[in-house]
Amino acid sequence: MYSSKKLVVIGGGAAGFFCAVNAARLNPTLKVILLEKSSKVLSKVKVSGGGRCNVTHSCFDIPELIKRYPRGQNFLKKSFHWFNTRHTIQWFEERGVPLKTEEDGRVFPVTDDAQTIIHCLLKEADKYNVEVRIHADVKQITKVENGFELETTNHKLQTDFLCIACGGFPKSTQFDWLKQLGHSIKEPVPSLFTFNIPNNAITSLMGVSVERATVKIQSTKLTETGPLLITHWGFSGPAILKLSAWGARELAEKNYMFTIVINWLEDYNEQILRDAWISLRNQFAGQKIGNRNPFNLPNRLWLYLLEQSEINADLRWAELLAKQQNKLIQMLTAQVFQVKGKTTFKEEFVTCGGIKLFEINANTMESKIIPNLFFAGEIMDVDAVTGGFNFQNAWTTGFIAATNIAGLSAKTDTTA
Numbered sequence: 001m002y003s004s005k006k007l008v009v010i011g012g013g014a015a016g017f018f019c020a021v022n023a024a025r026l027n028p029t030l031k032v033i034l035l036e037k038s039s040k041v042l043s044k045v046k047v048s049g050g051g052r053c054n055v056t057h058s059c060f061d062i063p064e065l066i067k068r069y070p071r072g073q074n075f076l077k078k079s080f081h082w083f084n085t086r087h088t089i090q091w092f093e094e095r096g097v098p099l100k101t102e103e104d105g106r107v108f109p110v111t112d113d114a115q116t117i118i119h120c121l122l123k124e125a126d127k128y129n130v131e132v133r134i135h136a137d138v139k140q141i142t143k144v145e146n147g148f149e150l151e152t153t154n155h156k157l158q159t160d161f162l163c164i165a166c167g168g169f170p171k172s173t174q175f176d177w178l179k180q181l182g183h184s185i186k187e188p189v190p191s192l193f194t195f196n197i198p199n200n201a202i203t204s205l206m207g208v209s210v211e212r213a214t215v216k217i218q219s220t221k222l223t224e225t226g227p228l229l230i231t232h233w234g235f236s237g238p239a240i241l242k243l244s245a246w247g248a249r250e251l252a253e254k255n256y257m258f259t260i261v262i263n264w265l266e267d268y269n270e271q272i273l274r275d276a277w278i279s280l281r282n283q284f285a286g287q288k289i290g291n292r293n294p295f296n297l298p299n300r301l302w303l304y305l306l307e308q309s310e311i312n313a314d315l316r317w318a319e320l321l322a323k324q325q326n327k328l329i330q331m332l333t334a335q336v337f338q339v340k341g342k343t344t345f346k347e348e349f350v351t352c353g354g355i356k357l358f359e360i361n362a363n364t365m366e367s368k369i370i371p372n373l374f375f376a377g378e379i380m381d382v383d384a385v386t387g388g389f390n391f392q393n394a395w396t397t398g399f400i401a402a403t404n405i406a407g408l409s410a411k412t413d414t415t416a
C-alpha cells in the first residue's frame with residue numbers, strides 16, 4: 001500500500017506536534033511534515049508552568065470544563081466530546097509519562113519537568129516518521145488544485161492536507177497571510193496579564209498575598225474572588241489573571257486604564273462589617289489596634305490599611321473615632337485603586353482572538369471555507385484562564401484535526 005498523500009503542519013508547538021504525531025500514527029501511509037519558523041520546537045512547552053508544564057486540569061465534566069474558557073465555550077463543548085482532559089492524561093500515561101494532580105487540580109508530569117513532555121512528543125514524532133523542519137517560516141499559502149502550495153523563507157512545497165497551528169499573534173497584521181485564504185480574524189488582544197498600580201504605597205507590600213479577596217472592576221460586570229498577590233508593580237495572582245482573561249477585550253478598549261475596588265475580607269462586605277463592628281470593638285476594646293487584627297490578614301497589610309485610614313497602630317480599639325472607624329471599614333471592604341497599564345504575566349500569557357470559530361467545524365477542525373484545511377491550538381479564537389486549560393485546547397484540537405486528516409487521507413489513498 002503506498003500513499004502519495006501528504007500533510008503539512010505549520011507550527012511546532014503543542015497543537016502542531018499533537019496533530020502531526022497523531023495523524024502519522026493513525027495513518028502510517030501519510031507523509032507528515034512539520035514546519036517550525038524558529039530554531040526550536042515546543043519552546044512554550046519548555047517554559048510552561050514554571051518549567052514543569054501544567055499539561056491539563058483534572059476537571060472531567062465537560063459543562064464545568066468549558067467554563068474555564070472565556071472564548072470558545074460553545075465550540076469546545078463539541079470538541080471535548082471527542083478528546084478531553086481524561087483522554088490527555090490517558091494519552092501521556094500510555095506513552096510512559098505518569099502525571100500527578102496537585103491540590104488545585106493542575107496536572108503535571110510526576111518528574112516536575114516540562115522536558116518529559118517534550119521528550120515524549122519528540123519520541124512519537126521519531127517513531128512515526130514525522131519530518132520536522134526548523135527555520136521554515138511559512139510566508140504564503142496558495143490553494144491549488146487538490147491541495148496547497150506553501151512558500152517558506154527558503155523553499156516551496158505542496159501538500160494535500162494542511163493544518164495551521166502557529167499559535168496566537170499579538171498584532172492583527174500578523175494574520176494577513178491567513179486572511180488571504182478567506183478566513184476572518186477576531187482582532188487579537190492579550191489575555192492573562194497583571195494590573196499596574198504605579199506610584200501607590202500598596203506596592204511597598206510586594207510579596208504579600210491574601211487567600212480570598214474580591215476584586216471588582218468599576219463600571220463593568222467583572223468581578224472575581226480568589227488569591228490576590230501584591231507585586232512591586234501592582235496586583236497579580238489568580239483573581240487578577242481571571243479578571244484579565246474574562247475582561248481581555250473590555251479592558252483593551254479601556255486602554256488598560258480603569259478603577260478596581262478590593263474587598264480584602266472573605267467573610268464581610270461593607271454592610272456586614274458595619275453591623276459586626278460594635279461587637280468587634282467591644283471584644284478588643286483594651287487592645288492596641290496594631291496588635292489586634294481580627295480578620296486574619298497578613299500583618300503588613302493590616303498595618304498598611306490602618307495607615308491608609310489615618311489610624312495610629314498604638315491606638316486602642318475603644319479609642320477609635322467614628323471617622324477613623326468608617327474609613328477603616330471602607331479600606332477593608334472597598335479599597336479603590338486606579339489601574340494604569342498591564343504587565344504580561346511571566347508564567348503564562350495567551351492571545352484572545354484569532355481565526356473566527358464559526359468558520360471552523362468544531363467536530364473536525366476543518367475549515368468551513370476551504371476543504372482539507374485544518375486549524376489547531378491558539379491560532380483560533382479560543383483561550384482559557386490559567387491551570388492547564390490552554391494546553392488542553394491545543395491537545396484537543398490537535399488530536400481532532402489529526403483524526404480527521406488521517407481518516408480523509410486513508411479514504412483518498414492512491415494505492416500503487
Ligand SMILES: Cc1cc2nc3c(=O)[nH]c(=O)nc-3n(C[C@H](O)[C@H](O)[C@H](O)COP(=O)(O)OP(=O)(O)OC[C@H]3O[C@@H](n4cnc5c(N)ncnc54)[C@H](O)[C@@H]3O)c2cc1C
Pocket residue numbers: 010011012013014015016035036037038040041042043044045047048049050053054055056136137138139165166167168346347348349350376377378379387388389390391392394
Ligand atoms: C510562558 C508561558 C507559560 C505557559 N504555561 C502554560 C501552562 O503551564 N499550561 C497551559 O495550559 N498553558 C500554558 N501556556 C499557554 C500555552 O503555552 C499556549 O496556549 C500553547 O502553547 C498554544 O499552543 P500552540 O501550539 O497553539 O501555539 P504555540 O505553542 O505558540 O506554537 C506555535 C508555533 O508555531 C510557530 N509559528 C508561528 N508562525 C509560523 C509560521 N509562519 N511558520 C512556521 N511556524 C510558525 C511558532 O514559532 C511556534 O513555535 C503558557 C504560555 C506561556 C507564554
